[in-house]
Amino acid sequence: MAELDYRILNNLGSDISREFENIRVTVSRLNNSNLIRLKKNAAFQSSFDKDRNQWYSPKLLDLFFEKFKPNKETKILFILDVDAYSNGMNFVLGEAFHQGGLGAIYLPRIKQEFYGLKPDNELFYKRMIKEAVHELGHIFGFNHCPDLLCVMHFSNSLSDTDFKRxxxxxxxxIKKPIF
Ligand SMILES: [Zn+2]
Ligand SMILES: [Zn+2]
Incomplete structure (x- = not known):
């Protein structure tokens, strides 16, 4: 999995804490030995669909759940620079684990260059924070919201993501489910 600039992740961490008061956000990177172990893992390898050139998100989340064991106090959001799909979806920009505790966001499709357009770091960052807050919202018990501007509105396409806050x-x- 490709590596992201740490400064971007630190910014993301502080932007996330702004949206979730009373929650401590820690940004960390998988260390090399963990990464090597993960790459050798059979379930990890089989999460990649060679024909589609995409990762199967539910299987990745299953594996992460087993390996990283989130709990009541600690929730995890994985930020992955790989393209992924899910059940009934050609692609996902992010997904929360069905049993809770963790989720992931997938970065390639929020980059303008994925569509042959000029890179736009600011737009990329805006999309990343929205996707991150959205998936964390699910992890903390929020459902989708009908308000088009709400971060919990379901993004059917990138234009929905760009439209919402x-x-x-x-x-x-007001609902503030868990935190
Ligand atoms: Zn809402
Ligand atoms: Zn959602």
């Missing part, structure tokens, strides 16, 4: 709408904010 990175924050919870006032209705979602």
């Amino acid at each position: 990175k924050s919870f709408c006032s209705k979602c904010r």
Whole structure:
């Protein structure tokens, strides 16, 4: 899996803490030995679909759940620079694990260059924070929201992501499920 600039991740960490008060955000990178072990793992290898050239997100999340063991106090969001798909979806920009505790966002399709366009770091970052807050929202028990501007609105396409804000709408904010 490709490596992201640490400064971007640190910014992401502080932007996330702004949306989730009372939660401590730690940004960490898989160390090399963990990464090597993961790459040798049979379940990890079989999560990649060679024909589609995409990772099967549910299987990755299963594996991460088993390996990284999130718990009541610790939730994990994986930020992966790989393209992924899921059940009934040609691609996913992110997905939360069905049993809770963790989720992932997948970066290639939020980059303009994926569509043959000029790279736009600012737009990339905006999309990344929205996707991150959205999946963390699911991890913390939020469902999809009908408000088009709410970060918990389901993005059927990138234009939905670009339209919505990175924050919870006032209705979602009142609900505050777990935190
Ligand atoms: Zn969602
Ligand atoms: Zn909402």
